[in-house]
Amino acid sequence: MKAWLLKDFGLHNLVFGEVPTPTPKPGELLIKVGAVSLNFRDKAIVDGIYAPETIPKPVIPVSDAAGVVIAVGDGVTRFKVGDRVNAHFYSRWIDGAPDANESAYSFGAPLPGGLAEYMIIHEESAVRAPGNLSDVEASTLPIAALTAWYSLMDVGHFKAGQTVLVQGTGGVSIFAIQIASAAGARVIVTSSNEKNLAKAKALGASEGINYTTHPQWEKKVLELTGGKGVDILLDVAGGNGLNQSVLATKVGGVIVQIGFLAGQTTALELMPVIFRQTTIRGVAVGHRTSFERMNAFLNEHKIRPVIEHVYGFQEAIQAYEHLARGPFGKVVINVADDASR
Template identity: 75%
Template sequence: MKAWLLKDFGLHNLQPGDVTTPAPQPGELLVKVGAVSLNFRDKAIVDGIYEPHLVPKPLIPVSDAAGTVVAVGAGVTRFQVGDRVNSTLYSRWIDGAPGPDEPAYCIGMPLPGGLAEYMILHEDSAVPAPASMSDEEASTLPIAALTAWYSLMDVGHLEPGQTVLVQGTGGVSVFAAQIAAAHGARVIVTSSKDENLAKIKTLVGNAKVEGVNYRTHPDWERNVLELTNGLGADVTIDVAGGDGINRSVAATKVQGVVAQVGFLSGQTTALNLMPVIFRQTTIRGIAVAPRSSFERLNVFLDTHRIKPVIERVYRFDDAVQAFEHLARGPFGKVVIKIADA
C-alpha cells in the first residue's frame, strides 16, 4: 500500500513510500482510510518536540482517521465489513479513568497512524463514523471535537447559561465554541485576527459569541473580566500553554476550570501560584478522552446538527503541503483525502 513515512524528524523527512498492507489479527479491523485530519500533535511529532524518545522510525503518522472496514480478524463482533468507522487516539482507553500507560497505545505514535491507504484498528477502540458526515468531516472528530467535548462536558460539567472562554480558532477551539453554544452557554473567543472572530460569530451566532483580539488587547484577561462583570469564565479552554496560563487563571471564575489542552506557546510555564490558590482554580490537563465519551459526543453532534469546519481538503499526494497549512494556523481543520489516492 501507499503510505507516508516519517523517517526522521523534520517535515522534509516525511516521505511517500510503499509498505506491506497489514493483515488484521484477532480482534482487529483492516480499514481502508477515506480521510485523515491534522492536529498540532501530528505536527509536533514530525517536528520532534512531542515525546521524541517514543517515536519509532519509520512511522506512519497522523492519529485521526475515518474509513471503511474491508477485513476483520478472528473473533470480531462489534463491526463487520462495510461499516464506516473512526479511529480513537487511545486504542485501549474505553471508559472511566485512563491507565498509567495509555500513551504507549496511541494511534499515530507510537502505533502506526492513518496517513496511508489502509490502517489497523482494534475493534474495541473504533467508533462508528456518523452517518450524516463524509469521511472528510468524520476524520476531524477523534481529537479536536472529542477534546472540546470532554473538556466542557465531562470535566467542566458545563451548564446552560454559563460562560466558556476559548483560545483561538483552530480545530479544538472552533468545536468548543460550537458545542458550548449548542448547549446554551455563552462563548468568549480570543484571536489575533478580527476576521476569524467575525467568522466564528457568523458560524455560531452573533448573539452567543463575543470576541477579543489579543493582539489589540494584550491584557485580554481584563477584557474577559469586563465581559463577565468581573467574575470570569466558568470553563476556559487553554490551547496555548506556556506562561499564558496565568492569564487563563485570571480570566476564569473563582473555583472555575482551566482545561489545559495544548502547548502552542510552550510546554513549560512559570505558574503564579497565589492566584491559583486564592481563586481556588482547577487546572486540568486534557489528553483527549475515552471511547465512551466519543460515543456521547456523536449523539450530541447529530442531535444539534453540528458540522465540522474544514478550511481545506488536500490530496494524499499533497500531505506535506497540508502540514505546512497546519503550521500557518487554519480556521478549523485541515484534512487529507486518501480513499482515491
C-alpha cells in the first residue's frame, strides 16, 4: 500500500512510499482510510518534541482517522465489512479511569497511524463514525473533539446554564465552543485577535475577550460574570497563565488542564487555589465510551466540524506546514478519492 513514513524527526524526513498492506489478525479490522486530520501532537512528533524516546522510526504518522471496514479478522463481532469507523486514539482505554500505560497504545506513534491507504484497528479500538458526517469531517473527531467533550462532560460534569471559558481558537477550543453552546452553556472565548473572536461568536460563543489587547483577561471574565468567575475553564495555554485561570474560575470551580501552548511548566500561586478551592484536573483526550456518547450528541445536534482546508494524499507536507501557521479549524488530508462522500 502507499503510505507516508516518518523516518526520523524533521518534516524533510516524512517521505511517501510503499509498505506491505497489513492483514487483520483475530479481533482486528482492516480499514480503507478515508481521511486523517492533523493535531498539534502530530506536528510535535515530527518536530521531535513529543516524548521522542517513545516514537518508533520509521512510523506511519497521524492519529486521527476515519474510514471504512474492508476486512475483519477471526472473531470480530462489533463491526462488519462496510461499517464506517473512527480510530480511538488511546486504543485500549475503553471506560473509567485510565491505566498507567495508555499512551503506549496510541495511534500515530507508537502504533501505526492513518496516513496510509490502509490501517489496522482492533475492533475494541474503533468507534462508529457519526452517520451525518463524511470521512473528511469524521476524521477531525478522535483527539480535538473528544478532548473538548470529555473535558466538559466527564471531567467538568457540565450542566445546562453554566458558564464555560474556552482559551484561543485552536482545534480543541473550536469543538468546545460548538459542543458547550449546543449543550446550553454561556461560552466566553479568549483569542489573540478580533477576527477569530467574530468567527467564534458565529459558532455559538456568547462573549469574546482579546487577550492581546487585554493581557489581564481574567479581570474581563470577572466583569462579565458579576465578579464570580466561570464554572468550568478549559486551559489549553498552560504556563504561568494558569494563575489567571484560577482567578477567572468561580470558587469551587473546575479548571481542566488540557494544553501547554504557552509553556509546560508553571509557577502556581497556591493561596488563590486553596482559598477558592479550585479543582485543577489534567486530561489526556478521553475514553471510548465518552467518544461514543459524543458521536451520538454530534449527530443529535447536527454539529459539523469546522475545517479550514482539505489536502490531497500527496500533499501531506503542505498540510503539516499549514498546521504550523495556526489555522482556524482543522487541517485534513483526504487519503481516499471518495473521502468526501
